[in-house]
Amino acid sequence: MSPYFVKGLRLWLAAATLGLVVASPFALADCKDPPDPNVDWASCFKLRLMLNGRNLTGANFEDAQLSGSDFQSARLAGANFQLSELVRASFRDADLSNANFEKALSSRADFSGAKLVGARLVKAEFLRVSFAGSDLSGANMHEGNFLRNDFTGANLVGASFEGAIAPRALFHEANLAGTSFKRAFLYYTRFEGADLSEVEGMTQEQLDQTCGDEATKLPPGLTVPARWPCGED
Numbered sequence: 001m002s003p004y005f006v007k008g009l010r011l012w013l014a015a016a017t018l019g020l021v022v023a024s025p026f027a028l029a030d031c032k033d034p035p036d037p038n039v040d041w042a043s044c045f046k047l048r049l050m051l052n053g054r055n056l057t058g059a060n061f062e063d064a065q066l067s068g069s070d071f072q073s074a075r076l077a078g079a080n081f082q083l084s085e086l087v088r089a090s091f092r093d094a095d096l097s098n099a100n101f102e103k104a105l106s107s108r109a110d111f112s113g114a115k116l117v118g119a120r121l122v123k124a125e126f127l128r129v130s131f132a133g134s135d136l137s138g139a140n141m142h143e144g145n146f147l148r149n150d151f152t153g154a155n156l157v158g159a160s161f162e163g164a165i166a167p168r169a170l171f172h173e174a175n176l177a178g179t180s181f182k183r184a185f186l187y188y189t190r191f192e193g194a195d196l197s198e199v200e201g202m203t204q205e206q207l208d209q210t211c212g213d214e215a216t217k218l219p220p221g222l223t224v225p226a227r228w229p230c231g232e233d
Contacts, residue, residue: 186210
């Protein structure tokens with residue numbers, strides 16, 4: 001054992017004896033804690049939970065296993081889902097304002113109608129997830145993977161897909177004012193009926209890989225791709 005470690009341990013014990021050691025403000029997660037605001041379930045194994053309508057504001061679910069769980073209409077503003085697993089989970093109509101989903105993994109989950117204003121989905125792996133009718137205004141989706149996600153009718157004002165992967169994603173009738181697609185991969189991304197006139201960072205090369213129709217409004221200076229309309233995928 002290192003003499004430096006022994007010396008440090010002795011100093012800590014002496015301080016503890018004198019009452020000088022202050023308890024850490026960060027309590028360890030207890031997976032048995034009830035589902036309440038600010039609950040800490042980091043790294044907990046919580047499959048198929050029924051938490052619809054619960055108040056879980058500020059909860060910590062970092063690296064938790066939450067697949068199959070129901071958070072429908074739950075209050076989850078500011079919740080932390082970083083690195084969590086959310087396969088087939090439901091967040092329909094939930095309040096996820098400013099929630100953190102960085103590097104979270106999800107497939108076939110339902111976020112339709114959810115409030116995700118200012119949410120962070122950086123480097124998230126979301127496959128075949130539905131955000132239909134959701135509010136993602138100001139969301140940060142940098143470098144995320146959104147393969148075949150459904151953003152039909154979603155509010156994406158000021159959201160950023162910079163460097164994101166969104167092949168075959170649906171943006172039918174979505175509000176894309178101020179949405180950034182800089183460096184985004186948009187192969188067969190569906191923009192039928194969408195207004196792209198105020199998007200940011202989209203190039204002709206990107207647009208040429210997408211799908212649209214006569215109702216799609218183009219960004220200034222870009223022209224209708226020869227492949228439009230694409231037909232059914």
